[in-house]
Amino acid sequence: MTPDMTTSTARKLQRMQALADEFIGIRQRIHQHPELAFEEHETSQLVAERLQAWGYQVERGLGGTGVVAQLQRGDGGKRLGLRADMDALPIVEATGLPYASRRAGVMHACGHDGHTAMLLAAARQLAHGGQFSGTLNLIFQPAEEGGGGALRMIEEGLFRKYPCDAVFAMHNGPGVPQGRLVFRDGPMMASSDYVTITLHGRGGHGAEPHRAADPIVAASSVVMALQTIVSRNANPMEMALITVGALNAGQANNVIPQTAVLELTVRALTREMRELLERRIKALVAAQADSFGVRAEIDYRRGYSVLVNTPAETEFAREVATELLGAEKVDRHGPALPASEDFSFMLEQVPGCYLIIGNGDGEGGCSVHNPGYDFNDGNIAIGSAYWVHLAERFLAVAAQ
Ligand SMILES: [Zn+2]
Numbered sequence: 001m002t003p004d005m006t007t008s009t010a011r012k013l014q015r016m017q018a019l020a021d022e023f024i025g026i027r028q029r030i031h032q033h034p035e036l037a038f039e040e041h042e043t044s045q046l047v048a049e050r051l052q053a054w055g056y057q058v059e060r061g062l063g064g065t066g067v068v069a070q071l072q073r074g075d076g077g078k079r080l081g082l083r084a085d086m087d088a089l090p091i092v093e094a095t096g097l098p099y100a101s102r103r104a105g106v107m108h109a110c111g112h113d114g115h116t117a118m119l120l121a122a123a124r125q126l127a128h129g130g131q132f133s134g135t136l137n138l139i140f141q142p143a144e145e146g147g148g149g150a151l152r153m154i155e156e157g158l159f160r161k162y163p164c165d166a167v168f169a170m171h172n173g174p175g176v177p178q179g180r181l182v183f184r185d186g187p188m189m190a191s192s193d194y195v196t197i198t199l200h201g202r203g204g205h206g207a208e209p210h211r212a213a214d215p216i217v218a219a220s221s222v223v224m225a226l227q228t229i230v231s232r233n234a235n236p237m238e239m240a241l242i243t244v245g246a247l248n249a250g251q252a253n254n255v256i257p258q259t260a261v262l263e264l265t266v267r268a269l270t271r272e273m274r275e276l277l278e279r280r281i282k283a284l285v286a287a288q289a290d291s292f293g294v295r296a297e298i299d300y301r302r303g304y305s306v307l308v309n310t311p312a313e314t315e316f317a318r319e320v321a322t323e324l325l326g327a328e329k330v331d332r333h334g335p336a337l338p339a340s341e342d343f344s345f346m347l348e349q350v351p352g353c354y355l356i357i358g359n360g361d362g363e364g365g366c367s368v369h370n371p372g373y374d375f376n377d378g379n380i381a382i383g384s385a386y387w388v389h390l391a392e393r394f395l396a397v398a399a400q
Pocket residue numbers: 110145368369
């Protein structure tokens with residue numbers, strides 16, 4: 001890093017610090033008016049209005065309530081995508097904050113209000129004072145919390161209409177020191193799949209088991225057998241998870257029921273492991289059912305993909321962070337996380353990197369999805385300065 005670079009990054013941080021109050025206000029306003037997946041009407045309205053006023057070409061309604069804002073400058077050929085999510089959760093807020101949710105049972109408990117505000121602040125700075133040459137695409141997506149808003153935007157033509165050479169996203173991370181940026185190469189967040197297994201037996205009198213085919217005994221055996229997939233089929237050095245979260249069968253002590261139903265959550269940290277788990281669950285359940293004389297019906301629903309950061313873009317994102325904040329504020333090799341994230345769908349289409357910005361709170365602090373959670377407003381300046389620096393480096397004027 002040259003001394004020039006040091007002054008310019010310091011200036012970037014100062015500039016965003018000066019803008020921070022306005023965007024903290026916007027963050028708290030979004031926090032006060034949270035909206036659930038695909039219902040982000042007011043939020044997307046607020047976002048779109050601002051972006052339009054700053055000179056972006058704005059499309060609304062992509063993927064339901066998604067917003068894409070584009071700004072072209074100079075004759076650079078590179079195209080960058082930056083993504084923020086806008087949705088809240090069905091949680092009754094218990095923070096007691098002056099700007100707590102005014103919508104009963106809906107809350108920004110995952111900090112997406114902060115993601116939206118950080119990207120907006122960066123958008124404003126890039127429009128007014130940004131030194132770049134190329135195409136900037138800002139993606140404000142709906143429904144990250146289980147609704148797959150990213151996938152819907154992609155299906156409705158996101159990257160066809162707004163091609164990107166790389167795409168980046170940032171999530172706040174409780175328990176990580178405030179403002180610290182955390183990176184990880186390759187697989188970072190787990191896939192999440194949902195499986196419903198219905199075992200069809202033959203009901204009968206509880207005193208005449210020999211005339212029935214008992215789905216409860218079969219289901220019990222299936223639950224135990226499933227444990228062996230993780231312990232015996234999966235490589236012990238790799239993450240694999242199968243949880244039987246529900247097992248429902250029968251209503252009376254003297255009746256053998258017709259069916260038993262199991263509900264599973266399945267997670268993995270590589271695409272290969274995800275395939276292995278699906279293959280083994282299907283084979284094992286079919287064989288178990290057969291051995292008990294019952295029939296298994298398996299509904300295997302694929303949820304979010306494994307989130308995989310690509311090497312070159314991750315290294316670039318890390319370099320940008322180090323230039324801006326110094327090596328001591330950057331965690332170059334953070335841990336993988338068992339949660340899942342639909343930015344994974346974007347990373348299946350376009351290379352890029354997902355990173356964490358520390359929310360502070362220390363170990364044992366409040367976690368996301370908790371009624372007491374709140375995004376740390378101290379990160380508005382840091383996160384937005386990071387986006388500005390990343391955009392100016394990716395779409396560098398001199399490099400084209
Ligand atoms: Zn969440």
